[in-house]
Amino acid sequence: MRGRAFVFGDGIDTDALAPGIFMKLPIAELARHCLESVDSTFVQNVKPGDILVGGLNFGVGSSREQAAEALKELGIACVIARSFGNIFYRNALNFGLPVLVCPTWSGIQNGDVLDVDPRSGLIENLAQKTGFSAQPLPDFLLEMIDNGGLVPHLEKRFARERQNMTGKTEP
Amino acid sequence: MAMNLAEKILAKAAGRARVSPGEILTCCVDLAMIHDSGGPRRVGPILKRWDVGIFDPSRVVLISDHYVPAIDDETRRIADITRRFATEHKISNFHEAEGICHVVLPERGHLKPGMFAVGGDSHSPTGGAFGVYMFGIGATEMAGVLATGEIWVRVPQTIEISFDNAFGPGVVAKDVMLFLCGQLGMDGGRSEAVQFSGSAIRALSMQERMTLSNMTAELGGQVGLIEPDATTAAYIHAAGADAGPLDHWKSDADAVRAAHYTYDAAALAPHVAAPHSPANSAPIGDMDAVKIDVAYIGACTGAKLVDLRMAAEVLKGRKIASHVSLMVAPASRRDQDAAAREGTLQILVEAGAKLYPNACGICAGYGGTLDDDVTCLSSTARNFKGRMGAASSRVYLGSPYTVAASAVAGHIVDPRPMLAEGKRP
Numbered sequence: 001m002r003g004r005a006f007v008f009g010d011g012i013d014t015d016a017l018a019p020g021i022f023m024k025l026p027i028a029e030l031a032r033h034c035l036e037s038v039d040s041t042f043v044q045n046v047k048p049g050d051i052l053v054g055g056l057n058f059g060v061g062s063s064r065e066q067a068a069e070a071l072k073e074l075g076i077a078c079v080i081a082r083s084f085g086n087i088f089y090r091n092a093l094n095f096g097l098p099v100l101v102c103p104t105w106s107g108i109q110n111g112d113v114l115d116v117d118p119r120s121g122l123i124e125n126l127a128q129k130t131g132f133s134a135q136p137l138p139d140f141l142l143e144m145i146d147n148g149g150l151v152p153h154l155e156k157r158f159a160r161e162r163q164n165m166t167g168k169t170e171p
Numbered sequence: 172m173a174m175n176l177a178e179k180i181l182a183k184a185a186g187r188a189r190v191s192p193g194e195i196l197t198c199c200v201d202l203a204m205i206h207d208s209g210g211p212r213r214v215g216p217i218l219k220r221w222d223v224g225i226f227d228p229s230r231v232v233l234i235s236d237h238y239v240p241a242i243d244d245e246t247r248r249i250a251d252i253t254r255r256f257a258t259e260h261k262i263s264n265f266h267e268a269e270g271i272c273h274v275v276l277p278e279r280g281h282l283k284p285g286m287f288a289v290g291g292d293s294h295s296p297t298g299g300a301f302g303v304y305m306f307g308i309g310a311t312e313m314a315g316v317l318a319t320g321e322i323w324v325r326v327p328q329t330i331e332i333s334f335d336n337a338f339g340p341g342v343v344a345k346d347v348m349l350f351l352c353g354q355l356g357m358d359g360g361r362s363e364a365v366q367f368s369g370s371a372i373r374a375l376s377m378q379e380r381m382t383l384s385n386m387t388a389e390l391g392g393q394v395g396l397i398e399p400d401a402t403t404a405a406y407i408h409a410a411g412a413d414a415g416p417l418d419h420w421k422s423d424a425d426a427v428r429a430a431h432y433t434y435d436a437a438a439l440a441p442h443v444a445a446p447h448s449p450a451n452s453a454p455i456g457d458m459d460a461v462k463i464d465v466a467y468i469g470a471c472t473g474a475k476l477v478d479l480r481m482a483a484e485v486l487k488g489r490k491i492a493s494h495v496s497l498m499v500a501p502a503s504r505r506d507q508d509a510a511a512r513e514g515t516l517q518i519l520v521e522a523g524a525k526l527y528p529n530a531c532g533i534c535a536g537y538g539g540t541l542d543d544d545v546t547c548l549s550s551t552a553r554n555f556k557g558r559m560g561a562a563s564s565r566v567y568l569g570s571p572y573t574v575a576a577s578a579v580a581g582h583i584v585d586p587r588p589m590l591a592e593g594k595r596p
């Protein structure tokens with residue numbers, strides 16, 4: 001995947017991603033407040049396919065699933081960070097948002113176009129002609145992401161299993 | 172190859188001989204715990220959408236504790252959804268109004284060393300006190316676990332935290348965790364496996380160990396493990412179960428730790444965390460004598476039988492200050508019954524405590540809340556802004572000793588002088 005980078009610092013927390021005071025709003029409206037406490041112009045500038053680049057402990061904080069859902073809602077293609085908050089990391093993958101752990105990235109600027117391959121973990125900065133490697137995501141997680149997250153992924157799997165049980169073969 | 176306890180449990184759950192940090196595994200879940208808040212009402216609709224049942228109802232424990240007792244239409248509806256879910260899915264391990272999930276789970280013999288378990292609650296690391304790899308997950312992911320019996324895990328590194336020597340009088344597990352949150356911060360555990368060790372930890376009772384593992388959530392670890400020993404086996408035996416062989420469930424001495432922090436238990440003082448974070452903590456000597464309105468002994472973290480006994484040790488023969496309301500919500504019905512039998516409960520009541528149901532209570536604002544501008548000293552785990560009620564309320568955290576002594580003084584005090592006085596013949 002290829003997208004523009006939005007670069008953030010360390011410790012972007014779940015309150016910055018999904019502010020508590022807007023938690024009662026539907027996700028489309030909640031997402032309009034995503035990261036506004038850190039960068040008030042982010043939501044206006046971000047476009048589907050863009051890539052977030054963060055520092056340490058991205059997504060630290062509460063277990064609210066909306067922190068990941070809001071990024072998905074904005075069309076973020078993937079998040080690269082030096083490290084992630086544990087529950088956010090899991091929630092992001094469950095919502096079909098690829099998250100890549102890359103402790104060694106450097107020099108990425110806002111607006112740089114990145115080429116990212118979650119399967120190999122390779123990150124290429126086309127603007128600056130640099131490259132980094134992240135921990136690759138295993139195949140089963142990539143499949144879940146391709147299916148749009150855990151709920152549609154398992155829905156597919158169960159439908160397949162039921163079909164097999166009734167004797168019909170898979171196409 | 173040498174392995175840490177976390178790696179050994181994950182290897183077993185993944186059906187592998189060995190695993191190493193960084194690997195992503197699919198693990199079979201030995202036990203899944205869900206409660207009335209994040210459980211049936213959230214996972215039920217997802218299971219319906221999938222049109223599937225539960226992988227193995229005997230491995231699921233369902234506990235109603237958050238919206239207990241039901242006080243209005245909404246909470247009655249939640250209680251009803253929870254009961255119907257138990258019936259529909261034939262979950263026989265259903266405990267309603269018996270106490271808080273993290274305390275009821277081991278009390279009923281559900282936890283055994285070496286198990287791999289998940290809970291639909293962020294304080295699920297409490298199971299680590301029993302040598303169980305247990306962590307909290309969101310409702311969507313829980314639905315997946317209930318349907319398949321499986322979950323993926325990235326093998327964490329192990330961070331060892333040791334306390335050598337022995338804790339002084341009046342210094343308990345709660346002080347340890349407030350100290351660690353202050354020292355290492357709320358991401359000190361870095362989503363990795365925390366393992367508590369050292370002579371002072373080994374000397375702790377099971378319920379004290381549970382307090383350590385419980386607050387690993389505040390320390391930012393995925394799990395908070397303690398190697399099982401004779402104390403663990405005796406507790407499980409008393410709960411009517413069998414701990415099984417323990418020898419394997421230890422970290423190999425030469426296994427690699429990502430970090431190892433060593434502290435002198437004897438040098439630790441009681442700690443108090445000021446609003447609005449457990450990491451905002453300091454030794455009690457550095458705290459101002461903040462006047463309090465409410466003293467709360469409650470939650471999975473701070474109202475187990477050991478905690479009630481601590482409070483009673485201070486309150487015996489004393490009365491709380493007239494402007495303070497001391498609320499006690501024993502963490503489980505069994506602990507409350509035991510406290511009543513041995514006289515602990517009477518001491519609390521005679522000192523002026525009011526008893527509340529065996530449930531989450533005001534810990535997260537479920538069963539009642541703090542009013543505007545109230546200052547509360549609480550034995551719970553978290554003091555985030557607005558968690559226990561009004562955003563203008565101020566919550567300090569301390570041990571049951573500190574909460575009880577401060578209820579008597581009317582302001583935050585070091586419990587040790589009162590304890591020492593009580594011990595004098």
Ligand code: SF4
Binds near residue numbers: 272469
């Ligand atoms: S007592 Fe508090 S911390 Fe414990 S499970 Fe209930 S709400 Fe959570």
